[in-house]
Each structure stands twice: as structure tokens, then as C-alpha cells.
Amino acid sequence: MSDAQILVDAHHHVWNLDVRPQPWLDEPGHEPLRRNFSSHALRSAATRPIAGRRLTSTVVVQCITSVPETRDLLALADSDPLVGAVVGWADLASPAIGDVLDDLRTGSAGRYLRAVRHIVQGESDPHWLGRPDVERGLRAVGERGLGYDLLIRSHQFPQAIRLAERLPGLPLVLDHAGKPPIARQDLADWERGVRRLAAHPQVRCKVSGLVTEADHEKWTVDDIRPVWEVLLAAFGPDRLMFGSDWPVCVLAGGWNRWAATVEELLAGCSAAETEAVLAGTASTFYRLDPTRSKEGTPCC
Incomplete structure (x- = not known):
């Protein structure tokens, strides 16, 4: 498969509530998510191509502060060729953090x-x-060659910026673009934070999770476009990566509607810029193997 056909979803989740509860789903408004979601369900949901590309590889991301959940995700990646990388969890404040990370990285799944x-x-x-x-x-x-996913809101940009200043060698990626308050249509503080964080070259950004920060029922591409324009100007396409935040995006339209929106946002980008956003940035950051997913065959 040529590079032009690769599409990486750099941010999605899976869970089996019969095995591992997700307490955050008890919050009001999360009723549609209170069921099991597997990588096979993602295959069924992600049927729309983006710029002619169909989903070929994904990055699965932790949901709860649980090392056992991380082990589950690693086992999934080891067994399902669609899943090319895992963003897991370990207690960063623990004196044993190094040992925990080393243990997680053992075996074929690690x-x-x-x-x-x-x-x-x-x-x-x-x-x-x-x-x-x-x-x-x-x-x-x-020190172990791992990256760190930053999950913050607008008011937490100062601590993320200080982290980037103190640890310039630590690869960072901003999840969900720092959760801009799209529904409130008040992006000024968020934009200042994004631009300051993007000034640090080791930081990447996921174009993900935006629809759930907008009005779930009424959002349009015009609500998302101002955020996209800030991200494109601040990071450039070579530091942006597409992510669906599936199945959370089900709350505001689902995988295919977000895919259509991203395609529309990319309309003014060159082929090389589109390649970066849809495949290249995520593949480099998460060190994905492009030959692994179904022996190079799109999943759906």
C-alpha cells in the first residue's frame, strides 16, 4: 500500500464494562457511551474515507488511572493489527515509576x-x-523513549508550557487541542495558550475531541474552522495529527461525520500537508509500523 492510502486515527478508546468499569461514564449526558466498545466496533463505525484514505492504523488511549487497563490495551495491540500503538497510564508520582514502565514494556505486547x-x-x-x-x-x-500525551483544559496551559520549557527533550502531544471552549465561542485565552505551547518544537497536537467541545446537536464545520485555523497557524501541518476520539465523538455525530468535517477543513492543504495531518505526524510520533495493519490493507 502506498503512503497516499494510509490513514491513522491517533486517538480512540475501547472498553468492556463487564471487565473494567469506567466511572466517568456515570456523568450526566454520557448515556450513549454506557456500553462496550471494541476495536471491531471501531472498524464498523469508521467507514468514511478522508481525502480518499481509509482507516489503516490507530492509537488506543487509556481512559482510567489503571495499570491493568494499560495491560489490556497492550494485549489488544498485540492481537489486533489495526492498533499500532498504546498510550497507557502509570502513576508518574510513584517512586517506582521506572520499574512499572519497564515491566509494562516487557514481552511481545510491551x-x-x-x-x-x-x-x-x-x-x-x-x-x-x-x-x-x-x-x-x-x-x-x-528516558525510555516514550512520549507524553497532555490532557488539559484552557486554564491549565501555563503548567503545560512550563513542562515544555523544563523538559525540552520529552516528546509531547496536546490531546484534543487543549479542549477549546467552542460552545462558548470564547477562544481568546485558549488561542494564547496554544500559540505559547506551540512555540516549543517538541510539542505536537491532535486535531481531535473538538465536536464534543461544541454544541453536540447544532455544531457545524463553521464552528470548528476557527480552531482549525489557529492550530494550522500555530503548529503547521507537520505537527498536527488527526484523531477521532471515538467512541466519545458518538455524543456529537460520530466517526464518519467528524471524518467528513476534517476532509472539508483540509480542502486548502497541499498533498504533503494532508499526508502529515492524516498519517505522517502520528506515524512518526508513535513510531507506527505501516506494514502491520492487515498486511497493508485498509480495515474498512
Whole structure:
């Protein structure tokens, strides 16, 4: 399969509620998500191509603060060729963080651990990412050649920026573009934070999770476009990567509607820029093997 056919979904989730509960789904409005979602369900959902590309590889991302969940995700990657990388979780503040990461990376499944993430958006401490114990843990992540997914909201940009300043060698990717408050149509503070963070060359950004920050029922591509234009100007296409945030995106239209929106946003981009956003940036950051997914055959 040529590079022009590759499409990477750099951010999705799976869960089996019979095996591992997801307490966050108890929040009001999450009723459509209170069922099991597997990688096979993703195959069924992701039927629309983007710029002629059909889904060929994905990055599955942790949902809960659980090492056992991370082991489940690694086993999935080891068994399902669609899943090319795992963003897992480990307690960054633990003195044993290095040992935990080393243990997760053992065995055939361990090679798919390419980054870790913590639910920083849920931390009340405005300096959580700068705590000495957390910074020690993040240094352990970087020393093992792993990246770090930043899950923050607009008011948490200052601590993310300080992290990028203190650890310039740690590869960072901003999940969901820092969750811009699209529904409120008040992007000024978010834009300032994005531009300051993007000034650090080790930072990438996922074009994902935007529709659930907009009005779930009424959003249009025109609501998303101002965010896209800021991201494109701040990061450039070579540091942006497409992600669906499936199945969370089901709350606001689903995988195929988001795919159609991304295709429309990319309309003014060159072939090389489109390649970067839809495949190249994610493949490089997460060190994906382009030959692995179904022996190079699109999944759907």
C-alpha cells in the first residue's frame, strides 16, 4: 500500500464494562457511551474515507488511572493489527515509576507502549505537572523513549508550557487541542495558550475531541474552522495529527461525520500537508509500523 492510502486515527478508546468499569461514564449526558466498545466496533463505525484514505492504523488511549487497563490495551495491540500503538497510564508520582514502565514494556505486547497519559484535566492542583515527583516520573518516561500525551483544559496551559520549557527533550502531544471552549465561542485565552505551547518544537497536537467541545446537536464545520485555523497557524501541518476520539465523538455525530468535517477543513492543504495531518505526524510520533495493519490493507 502506498503512503497516499494510509490513514491513522491517533486517538480512540475501547472498553468492556463487564471487565473494567469506567466511572466517568456515570456523568450526566454520557448515556450513549454506557456500553462496550471494541476495536471491531471501531472498524464498523469508521467507514468514511478522508481525502480518499481509509482507516489503516490507530492509537488506543487509556481512559482510567489503571495499570491493568494499560495491560489490556497492550494485549489488544498485540492481537489486533489495526492498533499500532498504546498510550497507557502509570502513576508518574510513584517512586517506582521506572520499574512499572519497564515491566509494562516487557514481552511481545510491551513494545506497543509508545506514550503515557494522566488525566491532568481532572487535577485541582494548578501546578500538578510541575510537582517534583511528577517531573521525576516524566523524566523516566522520556528516558525510555516514550512520549507524553497532555490532557488539559484552557486554564491549565501555563503548567503545560512550563513542562515544555523544563523538559525540552520529552516528546509531547496536546490531546484534543487543549479542549477549546467552542460552545462558548470564547477562544481568546485558549488561542494564547496554544500559540505559547506551540512555540516549543517538541510539542505536537491532535486535531481531535473538538465536536464534543461544541454544541453536540447544532455544531457545524463553521464552528470548528476557527480552531482549525489557529492550530494550522500555530503548529503547521507537520505537527498536527488527526484523531477521532471515538467512541466519545458518538455524543456529537460520530466517526464518519467528524471524518467528513476534517476532509472539508483540509480542502486548502497541499498533498504533503494532508499526508502529515492524516498519517505522517502520528506515524512518526508513535513510531507506527505501516506494514502491520492487515498486511497493508485498509480495515474498512
